[in-house]
Amino acid sequence: MPSNAEAAEIFQSIADLLDVLGEKFKPDAYRRAARSIESLTEDLGAIAGRNELRSVPGVGDAIEEKIREYLATGHITYYDKLQQQIPAGVVELLKIPGLGPKTARRFWIELGVEGPAELTAALDAGRLDGVKGFGPKKVAQIRAAVEAFRANANAGARMPIQDAYPIAMALVRGLRQGARAEQVEVAGSFRRGRETVGDLDILVTSVEPERAFDVFSALPQVQEVRLRGGTKETVLLRNGLQVDLRVVEPASFGAALVYFTGSKDHNVQIRSLAKDRGLRVNEYGVTRGEERLAGRTEEDVYRSLGLAWVPPEIREARGEIEAAARGPLPRLVDTPDLRGDLHVHLPADAGPVEVDRLAAAAKAQHLAYLGVVTHGVDAVGDAFELPAAVRTRLAELSTPSLRLARVWEGDGGASAPPVDAAWEIVRPSARHRAPPSATRPNHRIALVAHGPADPADATAWLAFAHSAGAAVEVGPGPERLDSNGARRAREAHVLLGVPTGVGTAEDDPTGPIGLRFARRAGAVPSDVRNSAAQPPFSGASKRGRS
């Protein structure tokens, strides 16, 4: 079955193949098309059906035709022909760090090397010695890279952002403490809140760049320093993640932040807009000839280009720059907007002390209500219930300014919540993957938490949430929607439930990443159920006690 992901993959591969052939601009064109196809929230087939493929950024006559061929036949003749022309192993060579299309092509044409294994053999046989452009250091570097590549097939794989989050926070703390760094920010796709990150880009200002690099290299997470210059250092962490540290002048921090936050397409669009206006943008600032216009803050940089500031989460060249040129962008939902949390768990062995701690955390975050899961049906269908002492303590601590509601979480199957549940959370389980067929009249379903398993499932659950008047939960992890899902929810006029992370550990990604996903979907406060001052079914818990 054709899929957007597969189509994007094919165009990506075409770009790689054209790279090896030495094509100058086509590879970028195919990559741009691949990136925008990957980020679509709708099937290519549906877009093609409406005859709107050309509205996808980067898709012109030629690529539209290839998409149509792919949708009709499942393959692209142009791609098949390229594959016949170039051995698959030569494209594999491109995945080896430090080895690009020019080198791969030379190995193939001049040495007959058709893949990583043959490259190792050529190195062992000394066939690179004396080849023009390959001195002893280069040969050693290539040998190390190809060996590392062949030993670890997972190298270069992207990491889920929620896994990268605690690592990034630890690195930031380490830099703040030791490096006398004034401003520290993690940029790149991490800052944009992409679901996965390929590496981390950390930006700091420091009066002592050398010291920042020294401190960074010595952090316990760092395995090896890959390169180090005057302004940047690249290290490999023990868990395989690559991290770039860049030290910039305070006067350039904003420009560097824009530049290294990306996305690539956003930057390209910004630069070409600047060029149209006779300006020049780089990571040091915005200039007109010799005159320096901006650079210290992101707001300055965007303003100097005649643009409103663009939140990092939507810097994807999907129309945000045009919108920012027209005026201020809608204010995306942010932490202070979250007035409550619909879905909070306590540990199974929690006691009154944990409830006290949770209430204190909720007050610190100025939350007005929490839905604490006290009973329900777990993923394998067994009923569970928190100890009576916990439920009693929740009732004792619940006040008009902080409502602590006891909620029921189940899978929409036969088990139903008792009347003392303030509201119900429904999610799929192994037994009940599909949503309940109809809204059950006496239930108070406030939130749907569901896995992304299958787009068809997601559609069904969104429809269910809509008919039940329930929100859907966004955030990292298997039972929440990612940002693409959140965008689909918005398009389906379903409110989002955004986790606050209340009561979780310092480096827990649930709250911060959940918020980023919602923002990435373009959510404003009114798109978020728990930005309302009142909890759902606010009269219900009293009724339940009678």
Next chain:
DNA sequence: GCCGTTTTCGGCCCGACTGTTTTCAGTCG
């Protein structure tokens, strides 16, 4: 191959770093 409130042709982001160079090419982000 894509794209256009200067263009339907002629551009296409731009700088850091490395290694092998005698002034630059390749890679990366």
